[in-house]
Amino acid sequence: MSEHDPQSATKDDVEAALRNVRDPSLDVDVFEAGLVENIRLSGGRVTIEADLSEFRPQESDAVMNTMLQAVSTVPGVEQAHVEHAVPTTDGRDVGVEGIDTVIAVASAKGGVGKSTVAVNLACALAGQDDVGVFDADIHGPNVPSLLEVGGPIYSDDDGNPIPVETNGLEVMSVGLMESGAPLAWRGAMAHDALTELFEDTAWNDRSTLVVDLPPGTGDVVLTTLQEVPIDGVVFVTTPFHAAVTDTDRSIALFEENDVPVLGAVVNMGTYTCSSCGDEHSLFPDESPLAGIDAPILEELPFTSELQRTPTPTDVPSVVTRLAERVRGRLDDVWNVDIPEGALDLRGVPSAERHERVERRFTSLSSGESFVLVSDRDPTPVRSFLTELVDGDDETISLDPFTVERATPETWVLETEHP
Numbered sequence: 095m096s097e098h099d100p101q102s103a104t105k106d107d108v109e110a111a112l113r114n115v116r117d118p119s120l121d122v123d124v125f126e127a128g129l130v131e132n133i134r135l136s137g138g139r140v141t142i143e144a145d146l147s148e149f150r151p152q153e154s155d156a157v158m159n160t161m162l163q164a165v166s167t168v169p170g171v172e173q174a175h176v177e178h179a180v181p182t183t184d185g186r187d188v189g190v191e192g193i194d195t196v197i198a199v200a201s202a203k204g205g206v207g208k209s210t211v212a213v214n215l216a217c218a219l220a221g222q223d224d225v226g227v228f229d230a231d232i233h234g235p236n237v238p239s240l241l242e243v244g245g246p247i248y249s250d251d252d253g254n255p256i257p258v259e260t261n262g263l264e265v266m267s268v269g270l271m272e273s274g275a276p277l278a279w280r281g282a283m284a285h286d287a288l289t290e291l292f293e294d295t296a297w298n299d300r301s302t303l304v305v306d307l308p309p310g311t312g313d314v315v316l317t318t319l320q321e322v323p324i325d326g327v328v329f330v331t332t333p334f335h336a337a338v339t340d341t342d343r344s345i346a347l348f349e350e351n352d353v354p355v356l357g358a359v360v361n362m363g364t365y366t367c368s369s370c371g372d373e374h375s376l377f378p379d380e381s382p383l384a385g386i387d388a389p390i391l392e393e394l395p396f397t398s399e400l401q402r403t404p405t406p407t408d409v410p411s412v413v414t415r416l417a418e419r420v421r422g423r424l425d426d427v428w429n430v431d432i433p434e435g436a437l438d439l440r441g442v443p444s445a446e447r448h449e450r451v452e453r454r455f456t457s458l459s460s461g462e463s464f465v466l467v468s469d470r471d472p473t474p475v476r477s478f479l480t481e482l483v484d485g486d487d488e489t490i491s492l493d494p495f496t497v498e499r500a501t502p503e504t505w506v507l508e509t510e511h512p
């Protein structure tokens with residue numbers, strides 16, 4: 095029997111009761127798992143401050159109910175409730191600037207499996223990277239339900255919204271915001287709400303962000319293309335004529351906005367019969383896929399495997415393969431082999447550029463090659479080089495003279511000293 099008044103519970107009593115509650119994923123008690131942050135007692139009322147943000151809603155409810163049940167058995171406890179502790183906000187990056195790689199998932203039409211591909215791809219990438227998912231599909235935010243996460247969204251001290259975490263993946267969606275009446279958001283309001291969310295979300299050290307765009311080429315998509323530095327876009331389509339034609343049109347829009355198109359995922363084109371094991375096509379035999387103006391990254395069958403909630407440790411193998419191809423395409427698009435001996439002006443301040451070009455170019459002998467790598471189009475340097483060898487007369491023409499855009503942000507100029 096404890097020494098205190100049997101009618102009033104102590105913190106120790108409550109803690110002892112809570113030690114019987116296990117974290118369902120780690121199989122240790124809720125203290126060892128770091129779920130309980132504080133216990134407050136006031137008369138017979140107990141408040142448990144707990145951080146259950148890592149759980150899916152059903153799991154979180156189950157843990158919470160088990161804790162309340164355990165505490166209710168403590169003599170002297172009349173009322174108990176769980177207060178959700180705000181996850182720590184230390185060291186978070188606000189906005190997308192701190193994130194290395196932003197991959198958008200887009201589709202020309204609705205219902206082709208864009209969100210399914212976005213969440214599966216995010217999970218597959220999360221096997222190697224710290225991944226966030228941003229659901230920009232303002233009129234139909236499906237990501238929370240596909241990943242089985244729910245709100246509330248907490249804010250840090252500066253009012254920046256903190257994404258919800260599930261299995262190491264961070265998720266932000268307009269569908270998680272309390273004020274979210276996404277279907278009613280139109281035009282300017284949708285634009286402002288989304289831009290604000292992109293700018294303010296406080297990510298916890300993410301290296302990769304997967305953005306689920308709304309279908310089509312409406313305002314929200316255009317805003318995102320112009321305001322978010324997207325490293326590459328993955329298109330999702332079905333192998334149906336109309337979808338493929340529209341996909342080509344959307345691809346052109348992304349290219350016009352200088353967003354590299356990594357490729358297309360062809361979804362739900364086939365299914366495998368469960369009784370005979372044969373693969374069947376769900377669309378007419380004559381596939382228009384050859385018409386897609388982008389590499390085909392993967393063909394995903396219609397399968398119940400893609401209707402399950404994915405996690406970073408449980409994605410279909412076909413999605414793991416897709417993630418590898420996406421990584422490979424990002425490398426192809428962004429990494430450039432710098433020729434040996436090239437003058438690399440990337441990141442060099444404007445004021446220093448001319449001097450460096452002059453020093454290198456004038457050190458060359460006639461016929462020696464000059465290779466310049468730059469993070470902006472270096473074509474105008476032609477007249478400067480000509481002046482260097484020929485004063486202002488410009489009677490000399492540099493030949494050969496080529497400028498190639500090697501990546502979306504890298505140009506390579508090649509010429510030789512006359």
Ligand SMILES: Nc1ncnc2c1ncn2[C@@H]1O[C@H](COP(=O)(O)OP(=O)(O)OP(=O)(O)O)[C@@H](O)[C@H]1O
Pocket residue numbers: 201203204205206207208209210211231234236309361362394395396397398400401
């Ligand atoms: N390969 C697949 N096999 C089986 N079911 C799939 C597959 N791809 C998508 N689905 C199912 O199709 C439905 C639509 O998918 P999803 O929500 O991903 O489409 P979407 O293109 O994002 O739609 P929206 O335009 O509404 O955003 C979902 O029920 C999803 O489970």
